[in-house]
Amino acid sequence: MRYAAAFAGEPARLFDAHPSVSAVSAAQDAFIRATDFDRPTVVFDLDMLRAKYRALDEGLGDATIHFAVKANPAPEIIVAVAALGGQFDCASRGEIDLCLGLGVAPHRIAFGNTIKRASDIAHAHRMGVEQFAADAEEELHKIATHAPGARVIVRMLVEASEADWPLSRKFGCSRREALRLMDLGRWLGLDVAGISFHPGSQVREPRMWASALDAAHALWTEPAAAGHDLRILNIGGGFPAFYGEPMLRTEAYAAEVMRMVRHRFGTDVHVMAEPGRGLVAEAGVIVAEVVLVARKDQDDLARWVFLDIGKFSGLAETMDEAIRYQFETRHGGAETGPCILAGPSCDSADVLYEKRPVQLPLALESGDKVRILCTGAYTSSYSSVGFNGFPPLASVFLN
Amino acid sequence: MRYAAAFAGEPARLFDAHPSVSAVSAAQDAFIRATDFDRPTVVFDLDMLRAKYRALDEGLGDATIHFAVKANPAPEIIVAVAALGGQFDCASRGEIDLCLGLGVAPHRIAFGNTIKRASDIAHAHRMGVEQFAADAEEELHKIATHAPGARVIVRMLVEASEADWPLSRKFGCSRREALRLMDLGRWLGLDVAGISFHPGSQVREPRMWASALDAAHALWTEPAAAGHDLRILNIGGGFPAFYGEPMLRTEAYAAEVMRMVRHRFGTDVHVMAEPGRGLVAEAGVIVAEVVLVARKDQDDLARWVFLDIGKFSGLAETMDEAIRYQFETRHGGAETGPCILAGPSCDSADVLYEKRPVQLPLALESGDKVRILCTGAYTSSYSSVGFNGFPPLASVFLN
Numbered sequence: 090m091r092y093a094a095a096f097a098g099e100p101a102r103l104f105d106a107h108p109s110v111s112a113v114s115a116a117q118d119a120f121i122r123a124t125d126f127d128r129p130t131v132v133f134d135l136d137m138l139r140a141k142y143r144a145l146d147e148g149l150g151d152a153t154i155h156f157a158v159k160a161n162p163a164p165e166i167i168v169a170v171a172a173l174g175g176q177f178d179c180a181s182r183g184e185i186d187l188c189l190g191l192g193v194a195p196h197r198i199a200f201g202n203t204i205k206r207a208s209d210i211a212h213a214h215r216m217g218v219e220q221f222a223a224d225a226e227e228e229l230h231k232i233a234t235h236a237p238g239a240r241v242i243v244r245m246l247v248e249a250s251e252a253d254w255p256l257s258r259k260f261g262c263s264r265r266e267a268l269r270l271m272d273l274g275r276w277l278g279l280d281v282a283g284i285s286f287h288p289g290s291q292v293r294e295p296r297m298w299a300s301a302l303d304a305a306h307a308l309w310t311e312p313a314a315a316g317h318d319l320r321i322l323n324i325g326g327g328f329p330a331f332y333g334e335p336m337l338r339t340e341a342y343a344a345e346v347m348r349m350v351r352h353r354f355g356t357d358v359h360v361m362a363e364p365g366r367g368l369v370a371e372a373g374v375i376v377a378e379v380v381l382v383a384r385k386d387q388d389d390l391a392r393w394v395f396l397d398i399g400k401f402s403g404l405a406e407t408m409d410e411a412i413r414y415q416f417e418t419r420h421g422g423a424e425t426g427p428c429i430l431a432g433p434s435c436d437s438a439d440v441l442y443e444k445r446p447v448q449l450p451l452a453l454e455s456g457d458k459v460r461i462l463c464t465g466a467y468t469s470s471y472s473s474v475g476f477n478g479f480p481p482l483a484s485v486f487l488n
Numbered sequence: 489m490r491y492a493a494a495f496a497g498e499p500a501r502l503f504d505a506h507p508s509v510s511a512v513s514a515a516q517d518a519f520i521r522a523t524d525f526d527r528p529t530v531v532f533d534l535d536m537l538r539a540k541y542r543a544l545d546e547g548l549g550d551a552t553i554h555f556a557v558k559a560n561p562a563p564e565i566i567v568a569v570a571a572l573g574g575q576f577d578c579a580s581r582g583e584i585d586l587c588l589g590l591g592v593a594p595h596r597i598a599f600g601n602t603i604k605r606a607s608d609i610a611h612a613h614r615m616g617v618e619q620f621a622a623d624a625e626e627e628l629h630k631i632a633t634h635a636p637g638a639r640v641i642v643r644m645l646v647e648a649s650e651a652d653w654p655l656s657r658k659f660g661c662s663r664r665e666a667l668r669l670m671d672l673g674r675w676l677g678l679d680v681a682g683i684s685f686h687p688g689s690q691v692r693e694p695r696m697w698a699s700a701l702d703a704a705h706a707l708w709t710e711p712a713a714a715g716h717d718l719r720i721l722n723i724g725g726g727f728p729a730f731y732g733e734p735m736l737r738t739e740a741y742a743a744e745v746m747r748m749v750r751h752r753f754g755t756d757v758h759v760m761a762e763p764g765r766g767l768v769a770e771a772g773v774i775v776a777e778v779v780l781v782a783r784k785d786q787d788d789l790a791r792w793v794f795l796d797i798g799k800f801s802g803l804a805e806t807m808d809e810a811i812r813y814q815f816e817t818r819h820g821g822a823e824t825g826p827c828i829l830a831g832p833s834c835d836s837a838d839v840l841y842e843k844r845p846v847q848l849p850l851a852l853e854s855g856d857k858v859r860i861l862c863t864g865a866y867t868s869s870y871s872s873v874g875f876n877g878f879p880p881l882a883s884v885f886l887n
């Protein structure tokens with residue numbers, strides 16, 4: 090893969106920061122140059138995904154990879170991950186049926202959402218899905234009723250997170266509650282097989298896993314004393330994608346996380362990893378277009394740059410400016426200035442970066458194409474069905 | 489229309505606050521009771537929309553109503569508004585083609601988005617659309633090239649807003665820039681016909697319009713001195729919907745706003761109003777379901793209540809907890825407690841109300857239906873195409 094320097098803003102910095110990843114592959118670059126896009130489109134290179142999978146797999150050793158389908162539920166991606174031997178973490182009946190419909194065996198699917206409709210639990214159980222997540226008493230009752238005897242992973246709450254996109258308190262329960270749920274699950278005839286936690290999304294450095302792993306290990310030892318046979322540790326996602334900040338190579342990152350896991354839990358525990366962003370983000374690049382460059386007043390220092398894609402048509406993760414995408418234009422290394430970046434809708438909330446403006450070429454103008462790098466995750470499926478009459482983000486798959 | 493007291497939490501308060509609106513009509517109530525919903529659905533009563541249109545029309549007098557299609561682009565709604573004599577404010581080529589395809593005459597359509605692709609301007613012009621909005625030099629050039637001689641409305645920036653959902657600085661330009669654009673537009677051969685502003689969305693009281701109208705009037709007088717023939721004042725949207733706060737009756741609210749307009753601008757100016765939320769929100773009620781009620785720890789005071797609808801499947805306007813919806817359950821006036829309300833997806837950002845928890849019945853449990861009131865605007869079209877595998881919000885239209 091060759092970096093498309095002719096189209097680049099700061100290619101050298103990208104290379105130095107993360108030598109294992111080219112932001113845009115030769116195949117993507119060639120396709121983009123040869124195509125006349127009439128709407129925002131993510132160009133996804135399946136070979137980049139395969140390379141990333143292999144790198145993660147190498148680093149993770151004997152841990153199993155369960156792709157978090159929500160990151161990008163495109164059938165092409167699911168088929169590619171399945172062919173590589175991957176398993177699947179599904180958030181809903183819709184995702185489970187999608188995987189099953191593409192030929193994935195049900196025992197390779199885990200129903201990882203702790204919030205499930207009773208009828209969806211029953212459906213998954215009927216289809217052969219064996220593993221379910223839970224973090225609440227009512228959920229255990231639902232699973233015991235609609236998937237009797239199923240394997241259950243109890244999700245614990247990890248409060249301390251250093252991730253770029255921390256997961257708040259929505260998922261998981263306290264350590265005390267987790268122990269109570271394990272006892273209840275056993276009493277209900279379920280196979281309480283392990284625990285899960287999630288360190289947050291986009292955990293940029295392995296050392297940021299330490300506190301979460303410590304908390305998980307503190308919980309791990311007590312149930313054994315109470316007679317529980319825990320054998321599965323689900324370390325969730327958190328594997329990062331390259332958004333411009335320096336990063337370790339994928340293999341080294343994954344290997345270091347596993348070293349930290351094995352140091353605490355030993356070698357007998359089956360470790361599940363659920364990369365979503367970390368597996369698919371870097372393989373996608375969005376091609377968008379500048380619709381308008383404006384100043385609210387001639388004295389304003391920052392320009393407003395409006396793209397044909399925004400928060401409601403694929404870039405939802407710019408919420409609170411948490412995920413900072415990298416942009417490339419045809420103006421390459423030309424002089425830049427600060428820009429407030431916004432989407433095309435008539436909604437004032439559809440502003441991408443305002444608190445921390447983005448540096449873009451002074452020569453930028455309406456009609457210019459813009460490449461938005463590492464946008465293969467949490468983009469197309471986040472698109473609205475047609476807010477303001479704009480169509481959802483289109484996808485193209487190469488290789 | 490009769491209020492469905494049997495299903496209600498606090499019906500009396502709703503009546504007192506806003507006697508002209510029943511939160512749920514008899515037709516909606518009957519339909520909901522007779523239907524087994526298998527996914528979140530907004531039940532929209534077109535008769536309520538018609539009543540609201542007539543009330544707004546009565547209050548607005550000789551101002552014309554231009555429905556902001558983005559609030560709910562359902563064909564059923566567009567056809568109903570057209571039959572009532574309404575006109576249309578469109579944000580995109582997609583919305584324009586939608587209206588034209590339903591038989592709306594092009595002169596009843598205004599292209600109100602200030603951010604337009606050049607090819608979309610050309611398309612709208614070719615189809616007969618006559619009026620375009622602009623707030624930037626580059627946009628005027630695009631309009632002059634692709635819709636020569638078109639009628640242009642210059643949008644000005646109104647900084648001071650008291651709206652519940654203020655519009656930031658994304659749209660409009662400074663007063664000085666607006667004057668410069670009017671001169672440029674005339675020089676480019678465009679018909680610079682008036683100005684627009686937007687007071688923000690959900691402006692709860694007429695008095696909150698005063699500062700925006702003052703600012704607009706300050707701009708209005710100068711162009712005349714410079715030889716511009718301004719004859720159209722577009723006062724934007726801002727018309728509120730009932731979310732539980734006390735409100736004036738629709739006719740009285742609209743009449744008071746128009747009194748304030750006429751007091752400043754006289755009777756010769758053609759006034760355009762662009763209600764979106766204010767026209768359609770109250771006519772819709774979402775039927776959703778409780779998926780899980782949980783406590784993170786048995787000592788926690790607040791429960792977490794997870795619905796089968798969330799921020800990515802219809803309730804995007806809960807962003808920053810700006811719009812506070814009202815909820816009804818089968819438990820009526822039973823004892824309540826504080827709940828953190830969240831959607832069903834595996835995304836931690838999918839939390840609806842957490843800073844200010846919602847009071848819901850202590851008896852609430854998984855499987856309970858929940859009615860979310862006044863949700864006919866900015867819900868269905870905001871839905872994601874299928875984030876986490878959950879389908880977009882469904883719609884049903886009555887009457």
